Amino acid sequence: MDKAHVSYEIDVSDVEYIKHNGKPYLARVYKPKGAGPFPLLIDVHGGAWVNKDRLADEGTDTPVAKTGVVVASLDFRMPGDGANCAYPASMQDINYAIRFFKSRAAEYNIDPRRVAILGVSSGGHQAMLTAMRPQDYAQIAGPTGTTGVDASVQCAVLCWPVIDPLGRYEYAHTLKGGPHDKHGTTWISAHDRYWGSTDNMAMANPTRLLERGENAQIVPVVYLQGTADFAHPVPNRDRFIAQYRKRGGKVDLHLFEGVGEAFVTNDPNSPQAKDCIAKIIEFLHRELG
Numbered sequence: 226m227d228k229a230h231v232s233y234e235i236d237v238s239d240v241e242y243i244k245h246n247g248k249p250y251l252a253r254v255y256k257p258k259g260a261g262p263f264p265l266l267i268d269v270h271g272g273a274w275v276n277k278d279r280l281a282d283e284g285t286d287t288p289v290a291k292t293g294v295v296v297a298s299l300d301f302r303m304p305g306d307g308a309n310c311a312y313p314a315s316m317q318d319i320n321y322a323i324r325f326f327k328s329r330a331a332e333y334n335i336d337p338r339r340v341a342i343l344g345v346s347s348g349g350h351q352a353m354l355t356a357m358r359p360q361d362y363a364q365i366a367g368p369t370g371t372t373g374v375d376a377s378v379q380c381a382v383l384c385w386p387v388i389d390p391l392g393r394y395e396y397a398h399t400l401k402g403g404p405h406d407k408h409g410t411t412w413i414s415a416h417d418r419y420w421g422s423t424d425n426m427a428m429a430n431p432t433r434l435l436e437r438g439e440n441a442q443i444v445p446v447v448y449l450q451g452t453a454d455f456a457h458p459v460p461n462r463d464r465f466i467a468q469y470r471k472r473g474g475k476v477d478l479h480l481f482e483g484v485g486e487a488f489v490t491n492d493p494n495s496p497q498a499k500d501c502i503a504k505i506i507e508f509l510h511r512e513l514g
Contacts, residue, residue: 233257235290242325243318246307252297252322253279255290256333264339264513267323268298271346273415275304282345284493285502292506295335297326304418312420313362319355320362323376339513342378349386353431356381357441380445380512382505385454385486389461391426396458435468443474447508449501451484479504
């Protein structure tokens with residue numbers, strides 16, 4: 226049976242997975258109705274590290290869940306939420322969330338051995354870094370009964386990721402004073418608010434840690450981007466893919482003609498978006514079984 230074409234009814238609920246300074250952080254959970262256990266997809270939304278929430282990717286999460294995948298789309302700390310909410314706070318929350326759902330596999334009908342992570346734009350950076358360095362951001366103690374549970378994943382879905390944060394920051398500076406000055410200024414501000422320094426942008430950077438020869442988990446990746454996307458520079462993408470493949474990593478690259486950044490988020494019913502979602506679904510079921 227082709228699992229990618231099986232259709233399940235789903236239950237949708239919000240789950241508090243962690244609390245900081247009295248503020249709950251939720252995951253929107255899309256849970257197929259069926260025997261299971263099902264693979265798990267952790268969804269990390271975009272928004273330049275400082276905007277949007279767990280509802281941003283509903284247009285992707287719902288069709289994926291209907292093929293028999295539990296999807297948990299996360300809220301996490303961002304600048305503006307209070308003290309200590311810039312980098313690396315969101316990375317720590319994402320790491321914890323993976324452990325949280327693995328530790329509750331029976332409750333959510335999850336197979337904890339089959340876990341993927343998906344990220345959109347800045348979330349793509351966070352997702353790839355989590356996949357490559359699952360031990361680095363485990364500072365938050367795990368839930369009761371999670372001894373031995375880690376944040377490792379079996380594959381990663383990158384939707385037009387900010388794959389080189391420092392490279393994108395440098396690119397944004399080149400836009401100042403031109404027709405895209407507003408975009409450049411907005412991106413620079415978001416980078417500054419989240420990262421705090423260019424040293425952090427270089428250090429917590431999937432592309433540059435590969436170039437530095439640092440240790441990394443190398444999992445299968447699908448990389449998706451529109452050909453008219455000017456927010457995520459092509460040289461940054463090509464540089465990452467070359468380095469990842471040099472390490473022996475498998476990267477499926479899919480380009481979608483004539484659409485820009487956030488084309489799935491903006492119109493999940495467009496032909497390109499439907500094609501993109503279909504490729505995500507095919508990849509997940511191929512890699513997770």
